[in-house]
Amino acid sequence: MTLVLSQDVVTTWLERFCADVVAAESHLNQLDAAVGDGEHGSNLRQGAVAVRALLRDRKFGDIQEQLMAVAMAIVNTVGGASGALYGTFFLRLSDVGAGRNTLDLAGLTEGLGSALAGIRELGGSAPGDKTLVDAIHPAVAVLESPSTGSAGLVAALDRAATAAEQGRDATAAMVARMGRGSYLGDRSRGHIDAGATSMAMLLRCLHASAEEVTS
Template identity: 45%
Template sequence: MPHGTITTDDLLGWLRALADAVHEQAGHLTELDAAIGDADHGSNLDRGFKAAVAAVGEMTDTPPGKVLGKVGMTLVGSIGGASGPLYGTFFLRCGTSLGETPEVDAAGWGAALRAGVEGVLARGKAERGDKTMYDAWAPALEAYDADLAGGGDLSSALAAAAAAAAQGRDATVELVARKGRASYLGERSAGHADPGATSTALLLQCAADTLG
């Protein structure tokens, strides 16, 4: 593969790594969700990404965009709660952005991520500071774009995005939730990291580790 591009095989490797990481962290994600949500974020994502990996396992000759579209549809169909529609929409929009291209360069991947997050925002109506996954996504997209603009490549941009997402995740600890189930707790929602921001940071760290 040319330096700095993502192929279908790369994407499948990322998805397998992500499913493994979500499985390992499922208990932690559910624990976070138990504090401020429905106590099902980890178990839901674990089930969803296992199903997604199984669904795309044979799609080795399929363009990356089609693979991500299949992931999105599988997540929507296999995850309950809020996370299924949000992550499903993210992957569907990413896939649509990539279209039929057989290999994705750094700029194309950044555009796909942004399209995915715009889909999440359209569905969830969240803003920065609401204590949602967008608090990890927003700084991650900014860091990715800034790294590329500064002469970075795919690997460095992915690493920058993952680091920024982790910082965004950590920053949600002190926030009072303004969206979702956690918002019902008011001030009591502070003191806990947002589960969606935590799983977003995990997704981006896996991307940095495998796609970079």
């Protein structure tokens, strides 16, 4: 039987990410302070608190409604560029959940690919610019690889999360080309990007939540 993610698993994923964001607030701020305003963790924490309340207080008819509500909660509470970028992520991902209470690997791959495209359109960023794109782009590339499709959902998400973490780590050697960090030039080199770090966290939480279904 092909493994799918139910709405309950999607909720678990979101709650896990919110908990990790709260725990990593100071770390994310420290990373961001090296090349930005030092508020990435604090901004995301506000969104995490709002999303937690949303998931606790509301029921959703399908995954699209669930993820659209998450997107709007983030847009309305997260400051800076992060609110728009993460709001776009969940809004674009929600499209594949229309009328569905489960998502399979094909649906997740399509949705994450659309989320990546939306982020790039909104921010104008490309791989190598030292942004969260450097985490999600390799993850989507792994999921879209023909060899990954036969691996099964949990293994595929593990590979994607690992690719995101490798992309996150690779940002340390990059020169920032977007945002405040771009003004630093070569001085932005040597620091891991905060946005890539939080995106890698999000994708690892997705894998961990899917893995729980089979454990």
